[in-house]
Every structure is written in structure tokens, then in C-alpha cells.
Amino acid sequence: MIQSGTESILPKEQIIEVDEPDHLLGNGGVQIMEAYSEEDISKVLTYAYENEKTVNVISGGTKRGFGGETEKADILLSLKHYTGIVEHSAGDLTMTVRPGTTLKEIDEELAKSGQFVALDTPWPELATIGGIISANDSGPKRLLYGSARDLVIGLRIVYADGRVIRTGGKVVKNVAGYDMNKLFIGAMGTLGVISEITIKLRPLPKFEGLSLIHFPEGSESEIRNFAVSLLDSMMEPVTLELLSPSLAETLTGKNSHTLAIAFEDRQKAVLEQEKWIKENLPANVVHTVIHQEQAQKWWEDFRHIGPNGHNDDNIDAHTMAALKIGSNNLDVLVNLQTAERLAETHHVTIEGHGGLGHGISRIFVKGQPEDIVQFITEFREKVEQRFGYVVCTHLPFRLRETVQVWGEKPAYFALLEGIKATNDAKRILNRNRYIGGI
């Protein structure tokens, strides 16, 4: 039935019938259609739109557990073969790239010209640039380098009905028309399929250093005061990331609240800032400093924590969840502590980190499914009391029915629905994957 006529869309070797059991994370498809070109994407969507077939989109699969109340759509559109850098203009510090390219591939290529994409998102060898942009993923270095919305300057989008629309452009400064790029960043593919990305680049830092400061138990006010004094100084940290004791143990071997403060600049400037840290250290902390390859290696390890869509365990007691918390910058500390406290009472284990200068935290939870649900519910309540929010960036499919992945709908939800209806009136794209069931 569904297959009828699909050969005219794509060659049959690009269409795979799925006969495997349901995936733990859902967001699958009855048929996988593999796109090798923008034209392929457009053909699949044109067909789906005309025939009202639902479409899920995937490439690296690292965000398969992020949102979505559909076990299987009619079509799982895979972009993992639509890869490659289309254009790299080193003199303009810009690059145009296809969505299925992994961040690692991109950065390896750019490194040859001494440049990089300033997104330190997790699992770079698995996560693709299209997925990172669609999920608006980010890492601790957004403190200085910004996030996807600060870096993306142009997109090509295949709309639900198969039309190809360009947004933005290829230049770093552009205010012609609405800033349509922004709509697609973090939209979880509900407004169109990103088929090409033009992004700003940065020169690789000349020198990098990482200061790790381990605080003894009960040092909340010392952590806060130190962070405030650093932020109020003229130092320019690339990260001011607070790690939970459990995560610090995994990454540094020390079970204590730890601040990871990175500097990336000319060597003299890095050393000068590290001197500032040393001179302003609170009492009773343990302080270590690493440079260059050692610092890079540490961040490499940091990018390999938490679920990646491929490392879930089928045993109930090992169920994994990941949360993204947005809050006022300094509430990161309070939220992290709340999570630690709730983890104990709810019999789950957590590892967490958050940026005291940028307000985004991540918490990885492990335990029994029902405990995880309870934990998230109570944690969200506490975070919301301080104007923050909790989004579940990874949850097994069946738990997503009981936990609201995105939290409550905002008061202006009608605008979001209106935008969705404008771009995808038949709601074929990633249905129910986004806030309020969009």
C-alpha cells in the first residue's frame, strides 16, 4: 500500500523496509528513505505531502530520544548520506555544508585552514550538523562563542510540500527581510528539512588552557562568589562550567563540585588569566591547570558523556534520561544542587553540569523508569519556580507519553501553531515532536 509508487520517488536501493522490532526511542518509520541530494529530499516530501504520509527525519540518530510521540511515521527520511562541505571560504570565515555531515568531519577539514565551527556539542563523530542545528544543541563554550543562532547565517530548507526555500544568505551580516534562519534552529524539523547550512567560522585558538577548581563540600557561597567575581573581572573565560561531584569524579577523579574554566587566546593572554584565577582562588580548594593537548583531551572526554541515541540499555534499572535546563545564569548552581538532592530521595543517579555565565545546564539521569519520571516532575517544578524551564532531550519512547518533554505550552502558543500551519499545513513533518504537540 505505502510502497506503491515509491520507486518513482527514489531508486529502490534507497528505500528500506523496516522489519525490526520497535526502537526503544521511537521516532522511526515504516520505510526508511535515504536521501543523497536535496532533490531526493524534495521528492520524498512532495510525495509525502501529496499523499499525507507522516515523515520523521534522522541522520546521526543522536537525538532520536528527543521529543516525539510517534513510534513510527510512514517514512523515516534519512540524511546521513547527504554529506560534504559544499564551499569553504577561509578568507570570509564561512562554510556551506550538507546536513548529514558530522561535526567531527567538518572540524577535521576546517582544521587544515586553522578554523573551526564554534559548537562544542556532544558526540561530534556521530552528531551531524543538520541535527545539531535542528535541535539547537550547544556546549559549555557557548559562553564566549555563542550558540547556533549566533553562527548560522543561511539555510536551504525543503518545505513540507517539497519547495526549496533559501533563508538568510552567505554573508556574515544581513538584515534583508525577516531573519527566517532563526525559525528553523531548534525547530526539531517541524517547519522544514534543512538541506544546506551556511555557518560562520572562527580561527582556531592559538593557545588553550583549562583551570579545574575543586571545591570542598558545603562551598555553595564560595562557588557563587568566585563565579561572580570572575564574571565581574575583565577576564574572558570561554567556559565557566560547574560540574556536579559525580560528573567531576568521572572526568577528573575528584568527587567534588568543580568549576571548569577554559581560556582560549594568545598564550600570553591565557597565562595571564590563569594567573588571575590563581591569585583569586578561594581557600581550601584544589586547583589544577592543564594546557593544549591535555586540555583538548579533557574536553574531548567531556563531549562523550550522556546518552547518544545508540548507548541506551534495555534493562529497566539502567534507563537513561537527559535534561536541558534554561535559567538565570547564577541559578545554575541552585538548580544543580536541587537535582543532586532530588536524585538521592528518588533513587536515581545523576551527572550534571551548567554554565554560570550562560544559564544552560544539562543533567543526565539513570535509574528505574518510574523514579526518573518522578524526579523530572519534581525537578521541573523547582526550576520553574525560579523562571527556568526543563526540556527532556533524551527519554525512552514510552516515558515520553508520561512526561511532558517540553513542559507547558507558552501563552503565545497560537503564534507557534500559526507558524507551523504556514509551513506544514498537513502536519506531516516530525508530527508531535515539538512543544504542545506541534
Add this chain to the structure above:
Amino acid sequence: MFGRKRKIKTSDPLVRKLMDIVGESEVLFEKEDLVAYECDGYTMYKGMPRAVVFVHDTQEVSDVVKCLNEAEVPYIARGAGTGLSGGATPLGGEVIISLVRMKRMLHLDLENRKAVVEPGYINLKLTQSISDKGYYYAPDPSSQYACTIGGNVAENSGGAHCLKYGVTTNHILGLEVVLPSGEIVDIGVEGVPDLPGYDLLGLLTGSEGTLGIVTKVTVKVLKNPEGKKTVLAYYDDIDDASQAVSDIIAAGIIPAALEMMDQVAIEGVESAAYPVGHPRDIAAFLLIEVDGIEAGIDDQIEEILTVCKQNNVREVKVAKDEAERALWWANRKMGFGAMGAISPDYLVQDGVIPRTRLPEVLAEIREISRKYNLRIANIFHAGDGNLHPLILYDASVPGESERASKAGSECLKVCADVGGSITGEHGVGIEKSAEMRFIFTDEELEAQTNIREVFNPQDLLNPGKLFPQPGRCVEVKRANQDEVQLV
């Protein structure tokens, strides 16, 4: 009572209704009062508003909007009126909602690096009010002494220092907005990043007042850099200057600002209020500023000096003190206004190009200058490829306004053809709406107007801006001719 009624010589029932909302003294409706609102900083097109309403708080904005909706009268939000593309200019008959009286700072939270201001708050005042604590607001359009934060949001304004620090959109954390329905919505005024849901902050910023009226703005504030050094480099050949720009970027330096001016522009600024003593016979100068950690700056300055010398610089110097640096910047920031010293009228353009294409684009602009027999000065945010050709003309010479307008449009075509954009920071407004077709297809324009319909279904809020209008070109020309005859 009688006295008051005598003052109000209007038979317009709408004006009376607006007075009921904001108070009698807060509505302008007499022709002589409205003239000042005929245009913004883009003076080639003028239109008469029906009235001007001064609002004082969010509720008043909402009430006024609802009243105008009911009457089906179009309206425009306006700040200081410094916009350079006609975004706040009436086409004729709109009610202008002036936000200049909503000018308070509502909240300052330096620990969390944010401030909440009303839309009429002046850009420079924000920096001045926090500078004693060592903080500043980064976007610095040349009009920053007058322009409002609300207007900056509408236009997604840039400035000389956005090469390193980004434009307005990179510094907006939250907004309160009155929608065209009159509904008041809070889009993250608390300033928490990455709010769940489509990025309405990003969409609204730069929407040129066509999607909603901003009534509160939460902005990011930054700590002053520890050190700052400024370099001035004089070139005999503009291609050498262009190559130096590319080489600085290629060396892995991201200057805070990287500005260029050509010979005609230099003639202007040297004849204006802040002459520096630039040699008149050079082809161009570069103004380069590096900021950041003091200890890292000297190395970068050394590299910049080396790059400049490798590219045949005639003379290059580092500002010896803050006074000299301030003078160089005052001279640069006077750039547009200074054209008044060497030409009766000028038209500013705002194209963007990949910075590596600068030499060929400048050559084409010289060609356009010859073709239309009009002098063109170039002031250039060279680091991010944002070119401001200033077309010098005399509106009292019949036909010269039209020639200037055509020359401006051709400059934008050149920018579009090398893969650039028609506007980097001034917005589309009335001025460049036809040129939107240089970079977008009809389908792509429709994708945008469809979004407008979600917010602004009746198209009463700032209608006729930003998108190509059938027949508009004719209208603009006619307006110009009228103006010329009047003069």
C-alpha cells in the same frame, strides 16, 4: 472643559478616541505638528501621518492598537526616527505610535549580565548608565547618541564593533510585545536562554516593526575589555587596503572593528567637525581596533602592523592615547553626516559582500559612479563585508535624485551578484523593498509574508514595508519629483 474643547480643532473622531486613551496633550493631529513625522532618516520618500500618539506604558500601546484595529486604520511604531531605510515613514494616513516616552530602565542585574529597558531608551544611555561599573551594551550604531533600543530591535541594528560582538539580535534575551491584535505577550522578558518553542525573539528582531510593537527589551550587557588598541593605516592603493583586510582575518585575528574609508569619504570627514588630518591624497585608510586581554593585544597589533606593511601601506600608526583613539572614532562615526560638508544631498547604501570580493565590487562601484556622473564615497565595515556607498547628489538639480536612487540600486545589485545582501544593518523599509527581488525569489518572499500573516493578518501594522509592492517604484519617483518642485 470649554477651553480644552476649543483647543482641539479636529473633526477626526479617531483622534478623539486616541485622546481618550492617552490624554489630549499626547496626540498630534495638526499638519504643522505632523510634518516632523513625514519621514525618518531616509528622506527620499515622505508621507503624511494621520496623527501621532505618544504612549506611556504597555497597556496604552495595547489599547491604542485595539482602537486602531477597530477603526481599521494602519499604524506604525516609531522611536527616534533615525532609521535609514524609511521603516518609520508613513505611506500616508497611518497613525504613528511614538514610543519615545517609554524610556525607563526597568531592571538591571549585572550578576546575570542583563538589563530590562523600555523601547524608547536611548542606545548610548544604556552604556553610559552602566559604564561606571565597567559594563557596556555592545551594538553601537553610529546614531547611538539618539537611536532607541526599540528601534534597534526593529532594525536589528549593527555598528562598527559588531564584527567581534555581533549585531542586536545576538544581544536580545527577551521581549515584551504588543501583537497587532492588541494582545500583550511576554517572550522571555526574564532573559532565560533558548526558550522552548520557535525562536520568536530571533524572528521579531529585525522584522522592521511589521510583526508587533516591542514594549520591553531584555538585553545582554558585557564587561568592558581589559585592553584596547587602535591602528590607523593609510594606503595609496585601495586594492592593497582590501588585501590587508583579508590577510588580517586570515591571520586568525578577529578585531573588534575593522573599518575602511575611501578618498571621497575622507574628503568628507576631513571637512566636517572632527578632522584628524588624514592625508587627502591617499586612496583609503583602515581603522583597526583590537580589544581583549591586555597581555594578548600587543602580539596582535604587531601582526597587524606586519600585514599592513606587507601590503604596501604608506603609513601606519597606533593611537598613542585615548584622546587620539576617540578622535579617530569621532571622525569615522561622523562619516555619513560629514557628506553634508561636500555635497548638498547624499544617499546611503548598505550592501554586504563576502569580504574577499571587495576589490572587484569597489571597481564596479567606480563604474556606476562614472555611469551616473555622481560621486560615490565608500565607508565600509570592511571586516564583515558591510559596504556603505554614499551617493552624493544635489536634489535641486532636476533628475539628480532619480539618478542617485538608480545608482544606489545598482550598487546593491553588484553586492547581490557576488553572493551578498542588499542590507547589512539599515533594513529594507521603503527604500530597498524592490531590491528584495535581487536576492529572493517570489516563493521565498511569500514564505516570509506568510509568516507576517500569522502575526499581522490584517496588515495594519506598518503596511507596505520590507516586501516588494507592485507599482511602488512609480509612487516613489512621483514623491521625489513633488519634493524637488517644492524645493
